[in-house]
Amino acid sequence: MNKTLTIALVAHDNRKADLVEWAVHNAELLSKHHLVCTGTTGSLIKKAFDEHGIKADITCMNSGPLGGDAEIAAMVVKHQINLAVFLIDDLNPQPHEADIQMLLRQCRVHNVPIACNRYSADLMITSTLWDNDDYVPTEPKYVYFKR
Numbered sequence: 763m764n765k766t767l768t769i770a771l772v773a774h775d776n777r778k779a780d781l782v783e784w785a786v787h788n789a790e791l792l793s794k795h796h797l798v799c800t801g802t803t804g805s806l807i808k809k810a811f812d813e814h815g816i817k818a819d820i821t822c823m824n825s826g827p828l829g830g831d832a833e834i835a836a837m838v839v840k841h842q843i844n845l846a847v848f849l850i851d852d853l854n855p856q857p858h859e860a861d862i863q864m865l866l867r868q869c870r871v872h873n874v875p876i877a878c879n880r881y882s883a884d885l886m887i888t889s890t891l892w893d894n895d896d897y898v899p900t901e902p903k904y905v906y907f908k909r
Contacts, residue, residue, distance in 0.1 A: 767844040774851035800830030831861035
């Protein structure tokens with residue numbers, strides 16, 4: 763991958779270990795890009811990268827419940843995020859559910875690929891489309907068609 767991407771990494775508490783493990787597994791690729799994380803997730807990824815001697819450009823926002831999801835959603839709206847990986851804990855309620863839904867919605871509205879599991883994250887991060895200068899994603903069309 764030749765271009766530098768800004769990749770958002772977010773995980774709920776019960777999914778943080780999974781995201782850290784995924785990030786370490788993909789560290790060689792991720793270290794070539796700018797990573798933006800919610801607070802606790804970013805701290806854990808930084809620590810794991812340090813333990814493995816991996817240098818990476820990581821920016822930590824607030825933790826999710828303190829507005830980190832909303833901060834990343836705002837970056838999506840400003841077209842400052844190229845890809846988001848958000849490992850969601852679907853088995854437990856989250857106190858900041860509105861912020862979570864806002865981030866997911868803004869990624870959909872602004873055509874930002876968002877992976878919610880490791881398999882889709884692997885597929886997205888390794889896509890050859892990132893290197894194809896001829897590929898330009900089409901903007902979503904919100905048009906009502908009468909029947």
